[in-house]
């Protein structure tokens with residue numbers, strides 16, 4: 001197809017916009033990161049070598065390309081520290097996403113059952129926390145969870161515990177922070193699919209002898225699968241790379257990959273290793289996306 | 305005795321006891337009474353049709369029987385037991401929804417098997433029943449498709465099969481054949497009737513197609529604004545409507561306003577402005593005023609050409625009115641004429657085309673005589 005035909009209509013031109021966006025703000029920067037991940041660190045400005053400089057001519061460029069290596073990736077694979085860091089990130093993301101689903105589904109389900117005029121209000125209540133800066137909200141949790149914070153005061157007042165519980169710098173605090181922060185991302189796509197389910201389908205199920213529980217499992221849940229998938233991805237992917245919440249709320253014993261990356265970049269000034277971590281993370285996260293895409297396509301195609 | 309024979313036996317044994325009693329049931333939506341103190345008895349094994357203009361409350365009534373709406377008043381008894389508190393999934397009633405409500409994530413087969421699985425039928429029994437149902441609605445070979453891969457008519461048939469599969473005591477059908485073409489509709493009608501007789505099921509069907517209602521139903525109930533205006537056999541409904549509204553709603557009709565002039569010896573004379581004096585048979589139920597209307601079905605009006613001698617065989621008292629053909633619509637099996645009477649009324653007459661050649665046809669502007677017997681006329685309150 002010639003360029004002329006590709007850009008023939010305004011609609012076609014508009015369809016190119018997302019690709020342009022991808023190219024400019026994703027592929028190009030990713031190209032830089034990829035190149036840096038193949039370089040090695042030096043004490044200089046910029047802090048890595050080789051550097052591509054078109055002014056130095058073809059021969060210098062060839063030499064620079066020859067100097068690129070996979071050493072950083074070999075390091076990531078051989079050092080337990082990095083492997084464990086990736087593993088922890090995936091485990092934390094899996095656990096949080098499961099908790100988010102378990103909490104988010106009933107909330108979204110309840111919202112979709114509200115009388116029509118209450119639903120927008122419930123929606124606003126879910127979104128309202130976004131009006132406060134994310135960082136402020138995480139700091140607020142530090143306040144709540146600290147030694148003489150609200151949580152311990154309440155627990156003590158209710159005589160549920162006799163001495164203040166250590167919350168901060170534990171995984172529990174981190175999960176509380178993660179679930180709290182990502183809950184809207186789970187609820188909204190779930191709510192969107194649940195609200196779309198035709199109530200007549202639930203009636204049809206009841207008519208055919210399905211109790212409320214049967215109807216829920218055989219009609220509501222299958223029909224909300226796209227929402228479950230979207231919500232899970234929307235939470236899982238950013239949580240794997242999460243930095244702020246584990247850094248502020250969890251202990252420092254085993255960092256998540258986002259923290260490790262930060263460490264390499266800012267503490268060790270090792271841009272190439274940091275870049276390699278980012279590249280591997282991206283490749284890891286492509287996997288669930290591809291699976292999701294595959295499943296969605298199969299759903300659309302049906303059993304034709 | 306086989307299962308089916310026993311069912312037949314039970315059906316006959318209970319034939320005179322009503323299966324369903326609807327007793328002064330009310331359902332309001334805000335200000336509107338969608339169903340307004342409606343009472344109705346349905347016998348076991350009966351095929352009952354509900355007719356009525358759009359929005360008169362047919363779906364609402366069916367939904368109350370299925371358990372999806374709670375009556376604001378009155379009682380619904382099934383086998384003499386009040387089922388108001390019984391949730392839909394415990395009622396021996398199935399409904400075919402007006403918009404089908406097929407499960408989009410399930411195949412045709414699984415849609416039909418859904419109710420059978422809930423009933424705990426053995427696997428082999430389910431398979432057999434699903435296959436039978438697929439054949440019934442001529443959807444063999446489509447069992448693996450999803451509802452979105454079917455045409456409107458095919459979806460409707462899946463919905464029908466799904467509702468029938470459980471062989472409920474009472475089956476509620478909300479416009480089950482609205483999306484089918486004529487041929488398929490006739491086949492499905494015949495199949496439904498056969499099945500209903502064979503299984504001794506009781507059907508309540510909502511339809512906008514009066515011929516369909518007449519053809520299938522033992523009795524027809526005509527609703528208007530939440531109330532049943534008349535419940536009668538198809539013939540009674542057509543030949544002896546109990547009100548002007550019913551007469552106008554069911555089939556085509558000519559209505560001429562007038563006033564009772566004299567009556568006696570089974571005959572009544574009604575003076576009308578637009579058609580002169582009309583002789584009619586005295587109605588069985590007394591009229592409340594002498595301000596009445598005369599109603600006559602188009603096919604009961606006979607036409608003859610103006611010059612022709614009056615039909616010698618006609619009984620005395622036949623109404624004869626002269627006029628001019630104002631319009632002709634040829635419909636294949638019959639031709640509809642509009643006759644402008646000299647006195648002013650526009651009379652519709654439909655004539656069966658019993659012979660092929662055109663000699664018997666009338667033309668526009670031709671003078672004709674319209675005749676109809678007093679016994680074919682109905683007198684109704686205005």
Ligand SMILES: Nc1ncnc2c1ncn2[C@@H]1O[C@H](COP(=O)(O)OP(=O)(O)OP(=O)(O)O)[C@@H](O)[C@H]1O
Pocket residue numbers: 333336337338356357358359360361362363364365
């Ligand atoms: N859920 C509802 N809320 C408010 N009004 C309703 C509701 N359901 C039905 N109605 C009203 O009740 C009346 C009867 O509706 P219904 O659906 O029973 O009519 P219908 O006879 O089935 O009409 P159609 O032949 O068009 O299907 C209508 O005036 C309708 O607007």
Ligand SMILES: [Mg+2]
Pocket residue numbers: 362363364402478
């Ligand atoms: Mg309706």
